[in-house]
Amino acid sequence: MTTAALRVPTVQDYARRYPGVPHEVILKEDLLRLGIRFTPAAMEAARGCRTQAYYLFSYNISSHADMGEGVSTAAPEDLILHGGPYGLKRTRVRAVLNHESPYVVDVIDGRITILEHGAPVAEATYPTKPAYYGRTFPDGLHYEQVIPLLYDSYAFITTFRACHYWGDKEECRFCDINYNLRELRKLTGDHVTADAIKDKGRLVEVLGAMAEEPDPSKRMLTILMTGGSIVRSVKGGADNATDFNLPYVEAIRERLGRRIPIVMITESQPIENVRRFRDAGVTSHNANLEVWDKRLFQIIAPGKEKYIGYDTWVRRLVEAVAVMGEGGVSPNMVSGVEMAKPWGFDTVKEAVASAQEGFEYLMERGVVPHLDTWCVEPGTTLAGHPPVPLDFLIQADLAWYETWRKYKLPPFAGYGPVGGGPGVAVYGNTGSVDLGG
Numbered sequence: 001m002t003t004a005a006l007r008v009p010t011v012q013d014y015a016r017r018y019p020g021v022p023h024e025v026i027l028k029e030d031l032l033r034l035g036i037r038f039t040p041a042a043m044e045a046a047r048g049c050r051t052q053a054y055y056l057f058s059y060n061i062s063s064h065a066d067m068g069e070g071v072s073t074a075a076p077e078d079l080i081l082h083g084g085p086y087g088l089k090r091t092r093v094r095a096v097l098n099h100e101s102p103y104v105v106d107v108i109d110g111r112i113t114i115l116e117h118g119a120p121v122a123e124a125t126y127p128t129k130p131a132y133y134g135r136t137f138p139d140g141l142h143y144e145q146v147i148p149l150l151y152d153s154y155a156f157i158t159t160f161r162a163c164h165y166w167g168d169k170e171e172c173r174f175c176d177i178n179y180n181l182r183e184l185r186k187l188t189g190d191h192v193t194a195d196a197i198k199d200k201g202r203l204v205e206v207l208g209a210m211a212e213e214p215d216p217s218k219r220m221l222t223i224l225m226t227g228g229s230i231v232r233s234v235k236g237g238a239d240n241a242t243d244f245n246l247p248y249v250e251a252i253r254e255r256l257g258r259r260i261p262i263v264m265i266t267e268s269q270p271i272e273n274v275r276r277f278r279d280a281g282v283t284s285h286n287a288n289l290e291v292w293d294k295r296l297f298q299i300i301a302p303g304k305e306k307y308i309g310y311d312t313w314v315r316r317l318v319e320a321v322a323v324m325g326e327g328g329v330s331p332n333m334v335s336g337v338e339m340a341k342p343w344g345f346d347t348v349k350e351a352v353a354s355a356q357e358g359f360e361y362l363m364e365r366g367v368v369p370h371l372d373t374w375c376v377e378p379g380t381t382l383a384g385h386p387p388v389p390l391d392f393l394i395q396a397d398l399a400w401y402e403t404w405r406k407y408k409l410p411p412f413a414g415y416g417p418v419g420g421g422p423g424v425a426v427y428g429n430t431g432s433v434d435l436g437g
C-alpha cells in the first residue's frame with residue numbers, strides 16, 4: 001500500500017471536523033496557505049493559458065529562483081477547481097507557487113488534476129487568455145503588461161508599483177512589494193513589466209480594449225486600482241495617493257463612462273479625499289487595515305502606524321461608509337497574520353476571537369472587511385514563517401460569513417458575488433466568499 005493510500009486527505013479530514021463547511025472552502029484555504037507546484041506535464045499543459053502577470057506582490061511562497069527557470073512566469077495566474085472525488089463545484093483559487101507544497105498539479109489521463117501526497121483531490125481548469133492579451137503597443141509592450149485580467153473578471157491596475165514605506169521600520173512585515181519590484185527587474189517575459197508608474201494613456205487604451213471583450217466569461221466586472229503608499233512627491237508630482245490617482249480615475253471615466261465599478265485601494269485618506277474619489281467616479285474606497293488587533297497592527301504595519309496611526313485608520317474607515325455606502329468600504333485583512341510569530345496570538349482560539357472582534361466592530365458600522373489568506377512571501381521579514389493553521393482560516397471564514405449575514409450587509413462591492421455557496425464567487429484569495437448558499 002502506498003503512502004498516499006494510507007493518508008486521509010486534508011479535505012476529508014477537515015470536512016469531518018467542520019461539518020457544513022464545503023469541501024471547496026477547505027481545499028481552497030489549504031491551497032492558499034500551502035501553495036502548489038506543477039509537474040513538467042502540467043506546465044506543458046499551461047502553454048498559452050493566462051499566466052502569472054505579477055500584479056503587485058510576488059504572491060508566491062517560493063522565490064522566482066527557487067521555482068526553476070521560467071516557472072514563475074509561465075504558471076497559470078489562477079485555477080478553477082472542480083469535480084474530483086468530492087464532486088467540487090467550480091471554485092476559483094489563486095495559484096500560489098511553492099516548490100515544496102504537498103499539493104501537485106499534474107496531468108492524469110489527459111485531465112489537469114490536483115493531488116495531495118499523490119492522491120487526487122480535484123480536477124482543475126487553467127484560465128485562457130482574453131482577446132486583448134497579446135496585443136501590443138508600437139514599442140512592443142503587451143497590453144496585459146499594463147493591465148492583467150484576474151479571475152477572468154478584474155482589471156487589475158497597479159498605478160504605483162512601489163511603496164514609500166521603506167525598510168524594516170516602515171514596510172508591512174507580510175509585504176514584499178518593494179522586494180518584488182527589484183526581483184521583477186531581473187526577469188524577462190512577454191507579460192512581465194517592472195515599470196513603477198503606469199502610463200495613463202496606455203492604461204485607458206487597454207481598458208478600452210478590455211471593454212470590447214467578445215467572450216462574456218472574460219468580461220471585466222470591475223476595475224481594481226491599487227499601489228504602494230505615497231508619502232512624498234512621486235517624480236515631482238503628487239505627494240499623496242488621492243492626487244496621484246485622481247487623474248487616472250478621471251481618464252477612465254471619460255473613456256468608459258460609469259458602467260464599470262472602480263475599487264480604489266490606497267492607504268487611509270482624509271475623508272475629504274474619499275469624497276473627491278467618489279465625486280470623480282470611484283465606487284469603493286478600501287484602506288487596508290490588514291489586522292484588527294491594535295498592538296499587532298502597530299508591529300506588523302509600522303509604516304501605517306507611523307504615518308497615520310491605528311485609531312485614525314479605523315475612524316476613517318467608519319466615516320467613509322457615509323460617503324461610499326455599505327459595501328463601498330472594504331479594508332483587506334491578511335487572514336492568519338494574527339498568528340505571526342513572535343508577536344501574534346499563540347492559539348487559534350485567541351486569534352479567531354480577535355479577528356471576530358474586528359468583524360463585529362466594523363460590520364456593525366457598515367464597513368465590510370474582506371479577507372486575503374496570508375501568503376508567506378519570500379521577500380518579507382516573515383519569510384519562512386510556518387503556514388497558518390488551517391483551523392484558523394476555516395474558523396475565521398466562518399466568523400466573517402456569520403457576522404456578514406448577521407448585519408445583512410451587501411457583498412464588498414466590485415469583487416463579484418459572495419455568500420452564494422460553492423460555485424458562485426469569483427474571488428480567489430479567500431474561502432470566505434464560497435460559504436453560504
Ligand code: SF4
Pocket residue numbers: 162163164165170171172175176177227228229267301303
Ligand atoms: S502599505 Fe504595507 S502592504 Fe501596502 S504596499 Fe506598503 S508595505 Fe505593502
